[in-house]
Amino acid sequence: MGGPSTLPEVGDFLKNLFMDRDIIQLPFQSVLGPLIAKRRTPDIQEKYGQIGGGSPILKWTRKQGDMMCAVLDKICPESAPHKAYVGFRYANPLTEITLEQMEKDNLERAIAFTQYPHYSCTTTGSSMNAIYKYYAERNITTKLNWSVIDRWGTHPLLVDAFVHLIEKELESIDPEIRDQVIILFSAHSLPLRTVNRGDPYPAEVGATVQLIMSKLNHANPYRLVWQSKVGPLPWLEPATDKAIESYIKSGKKHFILVPIAFTSDHIETLHELDIEYGEDLAKKLGVETYRRLPALNDHPIFIEALADLVSNHLKKGPRVTGQLLSRCPMCVNETCGKCKNWFSTMCK
Template identity: 25%
Template sequence: MNKGVLLVNLGSPDSTDPKDVKKYLGEFLMDPRVIDVPLWARTLLVKGIILNTRPKKSAAAYKKIWWDEGSPLIVLSERLQKKVADRTPIHVGLAMRYGAMSIKEGLQKMHDKGINEVLIIPLYPQFAMATTETILVLAEELRKEHFPNMTLSDIPAFYNKEAYINVLSKSIQEHIENLDYEHLLFSYHGVPERHIRKSDVSNGNCKMDGKCCFKKGAVQHEFCYRHQCELTTVQVAKKLGLKNGTYSTTFQSRLGFDPWLQPYTDRTIERMGKEGIKKMAIVTPAFVSDCLETLEEIAMEGEEIFHEVGGEEFTTIPCINDRDDWADVLATWIKEWAAVETTVV
């Protein structure tokens, strides 16, 4: 069989024009795995409220971080794709879950090249309904409808793969080794608590109390976003030799009024500043590529909060983006996949 790989990231508006941002947000927020409420309620919330108020604000935020080449997330993903493609004889494509460069277009390009066995790599270290799951579910739906002779396989969440942890740790170390900081904050994208419960394959063993995340051998960990975030922090902290009390895990980007994973990043930044922390560094390991949530929400809004409460130095550590060692890791995983018989998603 002819094999190919499709890297998949989140996506981005086509431009910073509010109309393009509205179109993008509409597709993103109407995904039932992002806002997982009945269709009537989701339609009322998204089309009746959010899309009438949020696009202009979001467009202004995108303008702050937009590059001359375009959306940072798209540009960085394309750079990564090229580097990975240069490192393996296997065809490597790129797609986005939302917006342009759709998964359907990516699979169509594979089909047109005669590729009938595709490895999908969601560019998310940790599993979540609104990231990995929605990519794989859509890909399989598209395969059944448009590419029935194609087989799909995927690389599961790689938060605990040593090669990934090594790259992430090295990236952080390069930015903090000569940095005089008091606390390193690991900020992950938040999800509603109900998403964790919906992904719980253990029929209720997930207690959402912060304790079962560290229970060894728990079956629910395979699909537990919170556990995977917590373990990412623990593994990196161990690799870097960080002392207890000098680092912590938080969650950002909550939406709506339902309870989301805590502690919240913005409130933690504010609290630590008020408690006398003057120098903070922050890293965002839920993202492979820098994007609106890292470049604007954290690097700009987070720093503003910190300074407002007395903080002095706020250092944002970039995502691993298109690092050469990260491209090396992906190429290695692809070569290992290509060398063995794959299974259907």
Template identity: 25%
Template sequence: MSKGVLMVNLGSPDSTDPKDVKRYLGEFLMDERVIDVPYWARTLLVKGIILNTRPKKSAEAYQKIWWEEGSPLIVLSERLQEGIDDNTSVPIALAMRYGTPNIKQGLQALHDQGVDEVLLFPLYPQFAMATTETILVLAEELRNEHFPDMKFTTVPPFYNHPDYIRTLGNSIAETLKDVDYEHLLFSYHGVPERHIRKSDVTKSHCKIDGSCCQTPSTAHQFCYRHQCFETTRLTAEYLGLKPNTYSVSFQSRLGFDPWLKPYTDRTIERFGKQGMKKLAIVTPAFVSDCLETLEEIAMEGEEIFHEVGGKEFKVVPCLNDRDEWVKVLSRWIDEWAHQTPVEA
């Protein structure tokens, strides 16, 4: 069989035009694994309310971070793909779960090169319904409908893989080498609490309290919250961080349902009000810088911190196309291509 890799990231509007943003948001928010309510309720919420109010505001946010080459997330993903392509022996295609290039186009590009065994590579360290799961479900639907002779293998969540922890740790250490900071905040993308419970294969373990994420369970295989805390614990251990000098928060909540806490914006505000003057922040749920890191954290987060008395606010870039990261992913792919297990 001929092997190839499909790397999949979140996606981006084609431009900062509100029409393109509206189309992108519509595809994203109508996904039943993003807003997991009955179709009629999701349609009412998304098409009846959100898409009539949010695209203009989101377009303005994208305009703040847009590059000459296009969307930062797309450009950085393409650079990562090119770097891996130069370091591996198998075809590499890139797709986005929402927007373009889409997953069907990515699979078609591999199919056209004679590939019939595909390594699906969701570019998310931690598993979540709204990220990894939705990619795998759609890819399987497309395979059944358009590429029935293709075989899929999936890269598992790599939140605790030693190579990932080392690369993340090194990127933090390098960025903060000459930075005097009081606290390092690990900010992860938030999800509704009900997503954690829905992903609980035991149907009883996830209480979202102070202990369930630290108590061993098969539920952790699909528990986004546990995996975020574990990424933080392992990275702090790698960096030798002292207790109380780092913490976890969750950003980008939507709507009024309970989402994972503590919330990043309120945490930043609380730190400033408590007298903290120098804060550093890293976003390990993302491997590519995007709207949520470049605008929500690096711009809005810094503004919040300064408004409540904070002075210095340092954001650690995502791994992006960092040379060490390119080499790690290239090695994982070559190991798969030569039948060596990828798992941690």
């Protein structure tokens, strides 16, 4: 999705978000979307102010891409040089601007590499739709040779990166209470309406969690919980904050929060997990141990995972998976169908 790098960008970021029907469906959206964005802007600006005046997601995404390409140039010299482009949905650099630049740069091949390890129609799906709509709405025939990496939540090196960070965090905790620590894997929630249409996101996040805990020999109790709900409709539960509250009532006071579906720091980690839950809620409830696992950011195993994913994709494919080309069983999004047809043609 991206994030506003400065406070003045918050309004446009929210407007773009609330206008995207792939993630939020509102009646009279062209009118209500901007109104809701305008109303929420001051509160969101205040939150970004508390984490330094903007989101670091662009900094981290660019750094991750550059580090990945440096590795790729060494292990895949036959396709070098490699260059990473960042295309966000709601903040600069917007996907449309990035695609325009890519077309100007006379590239031979492009890989749409989602930075969401777990596929959802609201995230990766929306980003793929944005690529399709860029060409369809402008009636542009691209010369780029496209392929797609659409999900990678079970990649062994991604799992290893999380395992390494969790083991390191557990080692820093007093051995007397270490086995009492509950590991809460916190992922961005999703409206149940989307889940009920067949969105694979909850299952894919759960698969990552299971692989991690298997490597940790299930040494600690753990749960998958959900954060960042927006609006009054039902979303995936249990909510992260409500889970902590419930555990406290049952006498559990030691927690490690793992941002499992986020690959870099941004407002959901730096404000929601660190400030709203780690400072405000934890102090209010009397939590004795609250640790938030560092985001993957530039962790060397994570960078190796990114490079390995692209390297294997270039050498072995597939250019596009059948899973990406398959619509959810209850899909009602016409753009989604057109997008998948476009990618099936472009990725032959």
